[in-house]
Amino acid sequence: MKTFLATFLVVIVGSLVLWVSTDEGRAFTAEEARRLEIRETPRSVPDWRLQNQDAETFRIQDWHGHFIVVDFIYTSCPDVCLILSGNLKTLQKDFSTEEKSDKLRFLSISFDPEKDTPQRLKEYLHHFSADLRYWMAARPINPSQKEAILDFFKVIVIPDEYGGYTHSAGYHIINPDGKLVAIFGIEQTDELHTYLNQVLEEKENVSKS
Amino acid sequence: MSTTEVSSKIEYSDSENRNALIAVKSHLIAGLLVFLLMMLAGLAMRAAQGTWLEIGADLFYQIMTVHGAGVVGAAMITSTGVQWYFLRQYVRLSNGVFWTNFFIFLTGVVLILGSIFVGKYGGAWTFLFPLPAISMGAWSAGAAAAFQLGLLIIGVGFLILYLDFGRAILARYGSLARALGLTQLFGKEPVNYKHPAAVVASTMVLIVNFMGIAAGAVVLVMGLVNLFYPEFKPDALLMKNLIYFFGHVVINATIYASVIAVYELLPRYTGRPWKTNKPFYAAWFAIVFMVMGVYPHHLLMDFPMPTWALITAQVLSFGSGLPVLVVTGYGALMIVYRSGITWSTSAKLLFLSMFGWAAGVIPAILDAMVTVNRTFHNTLWVPGHFHFYLLLGLLPMLIGFAYFLAGEGDRKERPKAVDSLGFYAYLIGAFMTSMVFLASGANSIPRRWAVHLPEWIGFAQAGTIAASLVVLGMLLFITRALISLPGANNPR
């Protein structure tokens, strides 16, 4: 009887722990967890200072009132970042009508500020024939800020065996109120597209009424 | 454990024996009833193909799925009943474990039935990856998951039972090799003619099914992962290999488990003992590897398969089935020859099973030849070959055992007219069913088509008539079993 009780307890408590620690069976990896967390509890983005491709200081607050799509890159990246930013380029083309692009901005943040000088950031944007009015590349101005930014977005960067980095690859959406509201994976470009369509439409309706 | 050990039977208490008998009967009755229902399902499918019955494609494929899964399940649970009944006389088996497997099996069946008839799962019992996940809206991921989960649960149940077999056999014989008679075969021990055939056969079944279940445990979970996590795309060919290994081993093993009835019952009817010998051990040893090695003959039309695997499969297919068949068939003939046997229905059925098994090998071997496979693969030839095996080889063993358990052998009575009617209706129907399938296959009619082209309908109608005869025969058998089995005492 005691055994039965103890086993019962262990199983119930254990299942509960597993249930809670996977967010009710919805997130098994850290990547899934961060996406889910942001979706359920959007967070205000702190007002960091960044340095952009023109060596100007840029604050995310400067783009208040716009939807911002953020991706994390390093300019010597041979693969994933190229796909990430390549998709941004496609997005920029798709949302290029004046009114939409005025509501939508792109920001590529480098997590390799030692190497990624403004000059290199500029080349990077040119590589994607970015429309520089709406798409900016920027780097954190000091290491502690870099840590703060990566921590906030829960982006994990680890060095790979070729001298580069492997990192969380995704699109982070900041809404016009300056809140991080959604994260899409690199494989979710279709979902991202639909999402942007929807929120931009909504915003339009709100501003008209 | 002296080498001259005489096989003495295990003693159980009376209550244990009573309980065991009820368990065996439950297995038999449940299994045979499922067989009957599956035959009705088969009849319905043939009638639909023959345009005599209106069934939508979705329902047809659901029936097809339940027919496949049901027959394999019924074959497993019934043959396990036969095997356990005899094996427990030589090694100490647990009633509790036997019942546990039975109830786990029933749980799995409920899940599978639910997935098919509530969840509309119609991905065939072979759940060939990635079909369960890509149904074009016909069924949900949940239904496909319930089906695979049902199979997984059934696998765990059998695993528990086989572990009990393994434990008991090891306790008595020390190693599986010794139980298989290998020590005698290779001269480490003198040949013991009384080494029980039931133990040899059970050990073989235990080994191959253990491997089959292991493969199934991996492949079913991989399928489940894919259902809920579609980014994970396992290699389709590897999945196919594992699925066919699992399926082929599990269904093949049923006939090797059931043949124990022949070894045990023919001696009773003739009064002569079944003597095990070196060729017998060699045959059963060979079959361990053959049953596991032949499955790639399902993959001859998958050109990326490595050539060596296909060649091995083809060579093994020629030989597979033969060794045990030869020693068993020859043994059966010798034991019956001039023995003055009473041809009870049970004896007739057991003898028929030898014929069905022997003749069933021929279409199997033909299909396993690459040149023939090119035009027979996935035609109705394939169902033709396994309906031959199952209807004329496996089922006669199982029904023969049911008659024995119902006490027919004890009373030494001649078969009643109704039994004879059942026997011949079944015999003719089963033979026709198989032959119509084989003829259809030879005429290039593909298998698993809900609607047949006009050119093929005649075959399907002939198949329908044949199937009705089988159902009639089976109905008579089942009625008899249901009337006389429950009250029957344990045969002496």
Added chain:
Amino acid sequence: MTPATVKSGQPVEFQVSAADVNHGFGIYDENLVLIAQTQAMPGYTNKLIHTFDKPGKFKILCLEYCGLAHHVMITELTVE
């Protein structure tokens, strides 16, 4: 399938693959006799080489159970 027409008397190579689930690729002649086949499998391309010895209208039938539309997967192939 492209092209839908091939020439008789010379070997034809069929490159058979599948986008969704496993299918079968069975070539039937005008009398509905199966003359060659291979499996169609996602992630693999099976090469089937066949020489048609006479012209005519051939049928391709699905020979691996692939779901509720299995029996309607029929297409035609013209051999000149």
Added chain:
Amino acid sequence: MYPKAKQAWLLLAALVILALPPMQRFLEQSMVMHMLVQIPALAIIGWMIGKILPENWKNNIAPWNRWGITGIALAIIIMTYWMLPRVQDAAISEWPVELTKFITVPIMGMALGISWPQLNPIAQGVLKLEFWATFMRLGWLYLDLPDRLCANYLLSDQRVFGQLLLLAGSIWAVAWTLRITFGIKIINN
């Protein structure tokens, strides 16, 4: 054989060494080391602590753990928990989770060590096959997945880990087969 007290100190020392930050960093820098060295080492320490627990402690536990089932259930739950990729990641970036690992994994080892011998042989068999199948499933999964499961480890690392799991599973399967069919003992499991 050392006396019990000395063994206890040795085990405690081993635990402390594993917990030293440089050692931690070293063992957690790759997936293979993390999963196949650090966690098994913690489990083994737990197993051995279980062996030298005072008899009266064990006697007190026994009525709550007949046939070993409570302990096995506990061990399986802890194992499942540490198989969650996000928990592995969290252990690296958040110290409370890391601390949890250093407590629960030895407990798992202890529970297994105490309960396994009491477990019904048939249940042992089912679990062994399940453990084996989990090796094969996870190995296959890690080899085939297009994405990384752990944000802290490289894809190549994940692949190597997958191969090692498959290799270990295969060796285990062969050893097991030889043992049950021919009675040949290679490893004691």
